[in-house]
Amino acid sequence: MKLTIRPYLPTDYKAVLAAFHTNVPEYFPASEEAWLRSCLDEPDGPLFVVLEGEDIVGFGGYEISEFYNLGTLVFGLVRADRHGTGIGRALLHYRLLHMAALTLRPRYVTVDTHPHTAGFFLRCGFEEIARWPGGYRSGRDRVDLRFELSDDAVEKLRTA
Template sequence: MTIRIRRYRDSDRKAVLAAFRTNVPDHFPPSEEAWLRSCLDEPDGPLFVVVRDGELVGFGGYELSAFYDLATLVFGLVRADCHGTGVGRALLEYRLLHMAKRKLRPRWVTVDTHPHTAGFFRSCGFEEIARWPGGYRSGRDRVDLRFELSDAAVAALRERADEGTEKRAD
C-alpha cells in the first residue's frame, strides 16, 4: 500500500465529509459534522489528507497555540474500511514531523479523544493526562493525552519515516 499525504484542498471537502460519515456513530457522534465543516471553512492551522490509490482515505490537521508551547491535533480520521492499515499512524507521524519543522516547534502536542481510540495514541507514545466522564457535549467520555515533541522523539519519528520510505521504494 502506497499512500501520499498532502495539504487539504477545497476540492477534497466532499471526500473528507464522506470519510467522516463512515465513522459515525462508532467514532464520532453525528453532531461533530458541524465542527468538521467549520474546521474546513475556517482552519486554525494546517490540514492534510491521505490519498491511497487516488482515493482520499484520511484527514487531519493541527493548531499551534500563540501563547503556550503547545499544539493540538485536529480530527485525525481514517475512512472506516481503512482502519488498522497504518493510515492513521502515518497521518499522525506526518503531522508530528510537520510540527517539528516549524520555527517555533511546540514542546507538547495534545489530543482529546474517546476512550476506545485513546489506546491508539498511547501506542504511538502519547500519555494520558486526564479522563472526563461525559466530557463532550454529546455525553461521550473524553480522554486527554499529550506527546512530548522532544529531540529524541523527533529523531525516532524521522527514523520510522525513513524506513517507511525505503519500504515503499521497493
C-alpha cells in the same frame, strides 16, 4: 498501494465528509459534523489528506497555540474500511514531524479523544493526562493525551 499525504484543498471537501460519515456513530457522533465543516471552512492551522491512489482515505490537521508552547491535533480520521492498515499512524507521524519542523516547535502536542481510540495514541507514545466522564457535549467520555515533541521523539518518528 502507496500513500500520499498532501495539504487539504477545498476540492477535497466532499471526500473528507464522506470519510467522516464512515466513522459515525462508532468513532464520531453525528453532531461533530458541524465542527468538521467549520474546520474545513475556516481552518485554524494546516490540514492534510491521505490519498491511496486517487482516493482520500484519511484527514487531519493541527493548531498551534499563539500563547503556549503547544500544538493540538484536530480531526485525525481514517475511512472506516481502512482502519488498522497503518494510515492513521502515518498521518499522525506526518503531522508531528510537520510541527517539529516549525521555527517555534511546540514542546507538547495534545489531543482529546474517546476512550475507545485513546489506546491508539498511547501506542504511539502519547501519555494520558486527564479523563473526563461525560466530557463532550454529546455525553461521551473524553480522554486528554499529550506527546512531548523532544529531539529524541522526533528522531524516533523519522526512523519509524
